[in-house]
Amino acid sequence: MIATRRPKLWVKFQSDITGIAESEIDIETIAPYLYFLGDSEVPALTNNYVSDRMQDGAKFSYAKYNLTNITANFYLKFTDWYSFRLAKHDFNSYFGRKGIYRIRTDTHKGIVRYVRVAALPDIEPAETEAHYALFSLVFENPQGLGKSLLTSNSLYTYSEEGWQLGMNFPNGVDLKYHYQNVSRFKIYNASDIDIDPYLQGHQLSVNYKFVGDRLTLRNKSTNTVYTLNYTSKGDDEILIDGIVTYINSSLATDKTNYGFFKLAAKSWNDFEVSEGELKEITFDFPFLYLPS
Incomplete structure (x- = not known):
């Protein structure tokens, strides 16, 4: 018997060929009497080391999520x-596409994963003359992480579907990612991991306006510093897209x-x-989460 209360899986497909994204669907709608039973994923953390032929052991180089x-x-x-x-064809027709x-x-309604199908399953009756089949579909998650459905700048559009418990948000705190006329401010990263646009290529957009001949911004928590040498009267639209300005x-x-x-x-x-007069600034990035 299939329980009346079961896990739900929502899927949204984007074709490699056309680039067109379809609407999100409940996966159980693609074929009659198809039921989703749940999923599993394990984090893949790899440590890399460098060896020297004249020295014992190895030295740690870096760690990465695979x-x-x-x-x-x-x-x-x-x-x-x-x-x-017919049901088998419907399933293969939906998941057998390049995209x-x-x-x-x-x-995890508020966390999405962008995946590709690793291989279509061999769907066969569970036993001779059975009227049901049990099978598994394997996806590949290239980044090895999940992303928040919405980005930090969408917190003001809070809804049950967009944000949820378990996403590392501090209780009873009004999180802000847009500030005006400040010399100091705080940005909360609710991700399980550091956001690093340089070494890891993580998505991070910062839009700002300032007045002066130079602007210097320092994240004292990570000791990262950004300086722009440019004269602005406060009406220039400036964007830091990762590591590009x-x-x-x-x-x-340059x-x-x-x-x-x-x-x-x-x-x-x-x-x-520390330099310049910051008139306005907005941080916009998705939060990143390890599999659970």
Whole structure:
């Protein structure tokens, strides 16, 4: 018997060929009597070392999160061989496409994973003359992490679907990612890991306006410093996109110290303006989470 209360899996597909993203669907709607039974994923952390032929042992070099496999389990019920083959075709037709599947479950409504199908399952009746099949579909998660469904700058649009318990948000605190006319401010990174646009290529956008001949911003929590040498009267639109700077949509990284911001995980990041007058600033980035 299939329990009346079961896990839910929502999927949104984007084709490699057309680039068009479809609407998100409940996966149980793609075939009659198809039921999602749950999924599993294990973090893949790898430590890398460097060896010297003249020295004993090895020296630590760096650690990284690798690709993970996500196993999604399904139950399919059917009345006869014809309904079985039709349901099997519906399943293979949906998951046998070249593209990215954005998946999320009801246990983590606010966290999505961008995956590809590793291999289609061999869907067969559980035993001779059985009218049901149990099978698993394996996804590949290239980043090995999950992302928040919404980004930090969308906190003001709080909804049950976008944010949830278990996402490392401090209780009873009004989180802000947009400030005006400040010389010091705090940014909270609710991710399980540090946000690092330089070494890890993590998504981090900072939009700001300032007045002066130079602006210097320092994240005292991670000791990362960014300086822009440019005269602005406060009406220029300046964007730090990861490690690249744009002024009024024109590339301007050469006017900086080639600095960037790293955000410490599950903590407040204290920022200080030491040069220039900051008029407005907005941080926009997705939170990153380890599999659970």
